[in-house]
Amino acid sequence: MPVKPLDQIMAADWAESLQPVEPTIRQMGRFLREEHDNGHATLPASENIFRAFQEPMSSVRVLIIGQDPYPTPGHAMGLSFSVKDDVRPLPRSLKNIYQELQSDLGITPPEHGDLSSWSHQGIMLMNRCLSVRAGEAGSHRNKGWEAITDAALDALGARDQPLVAILWGRDARNAGSRLGPQVPKIESVHPSPLSASRGFFGSRPFSRANAALESLGQQPVDWTLR
Incomplete structure (x- = not known):
């Protein structure tokens, strides 16, 4: 991870808000360099670690929290659940998200798995952990x-x-x-193939999120992926 001022790796308002944890961000940079020095590949690429923070915090209307990046080389690109647009086949969790999107809103999913167009609409796709060792889920x-x-x-x-x-x-x-408690929360089980059939399918998160936005006086999201 490059040693740069925070406002060069994320939007200015995020840089200001995360200033109190800048020492921890620097510590994680050192941790990743140690991983590389010890022969471990890490994902995503360093320039994409803070990809979810490159859109302004002030624009965020919907937050989707993931766990950690996909550990398969070539997949992770810094947004939770999203993969680079040339990845085939799509991860099964993402395929389940697409299935529910179509069931919920009638939106035909694209062939690619790049969710960048959601992030441009104020949908923040943030993983809980921002890096992972290649091939080792949960390793960071x-x-x-x-x-x-x-x-x-x-x-x-x-x-x-x-x-x-x-x-x-x-x-x-x-x-x-x-x-x-002031933030409306749309909750269900994870879209993983291990759990999706136990309450993710049929949970209608996209239409429910739009209804919650409208109840807050906001415009709904266009969940169509391009």
Whole structure:
């Protein structure tokens, strides 16, 4: 991870809000360099680690919390649940998200798995941990990322702006509790193939998020992916 001022790796308002955890961000940079020095490849590429923070915090209307990046080389690109547009086949969790999107809103999913167009609409796709060893899911948990994403959650919850959280699975629900009771939360089990049939399918998170936005006086999201 490059040693740059925070406002060169993320939007200015995020850089300001995450200033208290800048030492931890620097610590994680050192941790990743040590991983590389020890022969471990890490994902995503360094320039994409803070991809979810490159859109302004002030633009965030919907937050979707993931766990950690896809550990398969070539997949992770810095947004939770999203993969690079040339990845085939799509991860099964993402295929399940697309299935529910079509069932919920009638939107035909694209062939690619790049969710960047959602992030441009104020949908923040933030993983709980922002890196992973290639081939080792969960390998960078409890190394320091959680303190950084906790700070991001606290900053979002403290804004005087409407926000809706979509929380899939226990880890996301636990993290989302930091946002406070004023933030509407759309909760279900995780879209993983291990759990999707136990309450993710049929949960209608996209239409429910739009209804929550409208109840807050906001325009609904266009969930169409391009």
